[in-house]
Amino acid sequence: MRDAALLVAALREPRSAERLGAGEWTSLISMARAESLMGSLAYRLQGLALPEKVERLLEDARNDAEQVRRQALWEAEMARRALAPLGVPVLLLKGTAYAAAGVSAGLGRSIGDLDILVPRESLGKVETALLGAGWEWVKEDAYDDLYYRRWMHELPPLIHRERDRMIDVHHTILPLTARSTPDASALIADSVSLESGLRVLSPPDMIVHAAAHLFADGDLAGGLRNLWDIDRMLREFRTRDGFWSSLGDRARLHQLGREVSRALRLAEDLYGTPVDRRLAGRRASFDRLFKRRLLARNGWGQTTDKPLRLAFYARSHWLRMPPLMLARHLWTKARK
Amino acid sequence: MAGLSYIADDESLVRKVELDGLTALFHVPSGMTHIVAPPAPQILEALAGRPADLKELVRRLSRNFDVDGAESALAARLDELEAAGLVSRP
Amino acid sequence: MRHSHALQVGPVAFRLGSEWRQPIEALKQLYAGYPAPDGPCDFTVRLEAETPWRRWLRPAVAIRGDYTLPDAVPMALAHGLLAAEMGMNLQMALGQKRYLLLHASSVERDGKALLMTGASGSGKSTLSAILGEQGWRFMGDEFALLDMDDGRLHPFPRAVSLKNQAVLVLEEIVGGDRFGPVLRNTPKGTIRHLRPNEEAVARMREPARPVLILFPQYGRGLQAAVRPVGQAEIFVRLTQASTNYVALGEPGYGALCRLVTGTPARAIDYSSTEAALTLIDGLWGEFA
Incomplete structure (x- = not known):
């Protein structure tokens, strides 16, 4: 199995999995686990006529995803309780947000740390409240701390001392050093309140954030999962009135038009996502490289195409930091 | 602390098994297991779905238990239960 | 991967791959007589070089797979069989949900x-x-x-993982061909596996x-x-x-x-x- 096309095909066209042999199943499962897509795949393939052993593994993955979902929502609830007295808006981001909002991207999705977004001016209060409710710094390290506070879009990570779960507190969705500057106050102003009082991004902003996360905020590791989120959300939101035009408006407002267009093209190419032609734009020469990078995983679950991955890694740091700062960052890291 | 009110989850969200005088309690919303000693299970029962402040809690418990002069101990248990997420402020 | 073997242990099927021949050969010998999985495998274990040159130069076996510990210390190639065993344990510890x-x-x-x-x-x-x-x-x-x-x-x-004294105790009771190689100076002392x-x-x-x-x-x-x-x-x-x-x-x-x-x-x-x-x-x- 040369690349992750097998996984993409199973997600895109579940019935294609009914023809797989035992060896291909083993490969598919390894790939799905490596890409954090096992739970999503397990829900996608639910109800098909599959070998008994496969059924059992998929059922285990669905049960596991349900536990993950429950624990993530609980972590959000505990953060809500700690922050409620402050009266500031608290937005859930990424996996926890999808689960809490009940969007289909949340179905079976892996969820790691709790990501929340709060107004920048409330960061100090929020930090104090969390520290008072059992969270503590993961590492005491002056340089990293300063680096986070000055340049990143979040507080240094905190971990809860009893529950052993991490929280990332963001005040915007990209590092301050990134070339795009999303409008954080507009993200909050347009956010949607859930029954619990916690909030999530509006549907268009959710997709803009997912696209930003896919390209600008990393080296495309875990990209197939992030792109799957986008596929699920686009399919769910596209029937709403004026969705495509508001997605375009929000992407421009947050200076992420290029990222959103590319995400749309890649989602269409890999997952067959129905997209707005005008917003997706014309195919760009780099699209092929992005696609190759996303598929760089073999049937043993190993990453492949090392030079390409290195190129994307360097690119991700370049995108985050102006060159002089990058040099300083790498220098300080190297000396430690 | 007086005046602050507390609430616990509905009994349908808590599983309990007695283990030699202690209770293994499974809290469904959090997926967490707690081994608790009296009076924790009794406090949770008294607050299940029905908020109360400390005074009212004492009144409810006193129907079945002797809680004379136990207010400060109960307040300490409430703090622990709140930290564990089993009790919250409505 | 270059070398591989699949193994059924109780209700669980493993696929093991390695960049080196030795660990897989040792595994096949130790688990002689075990059935092959009759369907897809539950877990994949990979024994791979931590960096490409470490495949030949002072080979260091990194234990990876469907589930991987990010800070696991690589092992000497001489302990490759132990690495395979630890790899299977790791998949169970982190991935078993049934x-x-x-x-x-x-x-x-x-x-x-x-x-x-x-x-x-x-x-x-x-x-x-x-x-x-x-x-x-x-x-x-x-x-x-x-x-x-x-x-x-x-x-x-x-296979039973016998450590130090226990190796001697079982060697007295059990005949020779069910034992794996003696692995000295592992992080847990001398280890010998028993089928x-x-x-x-x-x-x-x-x-x-x-x-x-x-x-x-x-x-x-x-x-x-x-x-x-x-x-x-x-x-x-x-x-x-x-x-x-x-x-x-x-x-x-x-x-x-x-x-x-x-x-x-x-x-x-x-x-x-x-x-x-x-x-x-x-x-x-x-x-x-």
């Missing part, structure tokens, strides 16, 4: 299972290996798989109902003794002995409560194998 995984040994007689758990050095592994040669069916020395639906224990008869006997392998898909839980404790000069253990303590000790209890949520809680409230348990102290076997014999007569 059974409640108890870090315990188990043996069976007359369809009933004895479960033994305790800290490393308690002797649970050695005792299960010895009992497995003395009329009991060996079910596993490392993990016991508790079925959350029906409360039975599933065998997981991997369970034919019966244990032939009946690896046969679960059994647990009827007795023991917490053995070995100590030089320790007076042989049997002590009762309270249910809450059993519960806590078994959650500590489980790597997936928290991840399983309510089904795990239900299964563990049924095991704890429905199965007698004792702690036993002993200073010699004979003393332990006598105690076990007596308790088995009383409870089984």
Whole structure:
């Protein structure tokens, strides 16, 4: 199995999995686990006529995803309780947000740390409240701390001392050093309140954030999962009135038009996502490289195409930091 | 602390098994297991779905238990239960 | 990957791949007679060079797979078999979601299972290996798989990992061809693996109902003794002995409560194998 096309095909066209042999199943499962897509795949393939052993593994993955979902929502609830007295808006981001909002991207999705977004001016209060409710710094390290506070879009990570779960507190969705500057106050102003009082991004902003996360905020590791989120959300939101035009408006407002267009093209190419032609734009020469990078995983679950991955890694740091700062960052890291 | 009110989850969200005088309690919303000693299970029962402040809690418990002069101990248990997420402020 | 082997152990199928030939050859020899999986594998283990040049230059085996510990220390190629074993353990510890995984040994007689758990050095592994040669069916020395639906224990008869003194004890009881190579200077001292006997392998898909839980404790000069253990303590000790209890949520809680409230348990102290076997014999007569 040369690349992750097998996984993409199973997600895109579940019935294609009914023809797989035992060896291909083993490969598919390894790939799905490596890409954090096992739970999503397990829900996608639910109800098909599959070998008994496969059924059992998929059922285990669905049960596991349900536990993950429950624990993530609980972590959000505990953060809500700690922050409620402050009266500031608290937005859930990424996996926890999808689960809490009940969007289909949340179905079976892996969820790691709790990501929340709060107004920048409330960061100090929020930090104090969390520290008072059992969270503590993961590492005491002056340089990293300063680096986070000055340049990143979040507080240094905190971990809860009893529950052993991490929280990332963001005040915007990209590092301050990134070339795009999303409008954080507009993200909050347009956010949607859930029954619990916690909030999530509006549907268009959710997709803009997912696209930003896919390209600008990393080296495309875990990209197939992030792109799957986008596929699920686009399919769910596209029937709403004026969705495509508001997605375009929000992407421009947050200076992420290029990222959103590319995400749309890649989602269409890999997952067959129905997209707005005008917003997706014309195919760009780099699209092929992005696609190759996303598929760089073999049937043993190993990453492949090392030079390409290195190129994307360097690119991700370049995108985050102006060159002089990058040099300083790498220098300080190297000396430690 | 007086005046602050507390609430616990509905009994349908808590599983309990007695283990030699202690209770293994499974809290469904959090997926967490707690081994608790009296009076924790009794406090949770008294607050299940029905908020109360400390005074009212004492009144409810006193129907079945002797809680004379136990207010400060109960307040300490409430703090622990709140930290564990089993009790919250409505 | 260049070299690979697939292996069925109890209800679990593993696929192991390696960049080197030696670990896979050692694995095939140790697990001679084990069935091949009859379908897709539950877990994939990969033994790979930490960096490309480490495949030849002072080879260092990184243990990876479907589930990987980010900060795991790579091992010497001479310990490649141990790396493969640890890789399988890691997949179970992090990825097993069908059974409640108890870090315990188990043996069976007359369809009933004895479960033994305790800290490393308690002797649970050695005792299960010895009992497995003395009329009991060996079910596993490392993990016991508790079925959350029906409360039975599933065998997981991997090779027994014998350490230091235990190697000598079993070498006296068991003939030579079931042992793996002697692995010296591992992080846990000298290790030698022992393949369970034919019966244990032939009946690896046969679960059994647990009827007795023991917490053995070995100590030089320790007076042989049997002590009762309270249910809450059993519960806590078994959650500590489980790597997936928290991840399983309510089904795990239900299964563990049924095991704890429905199965007698004792702690036993002993200073010699004979003393332990006598105690076990007596308790088995009383409870089984």
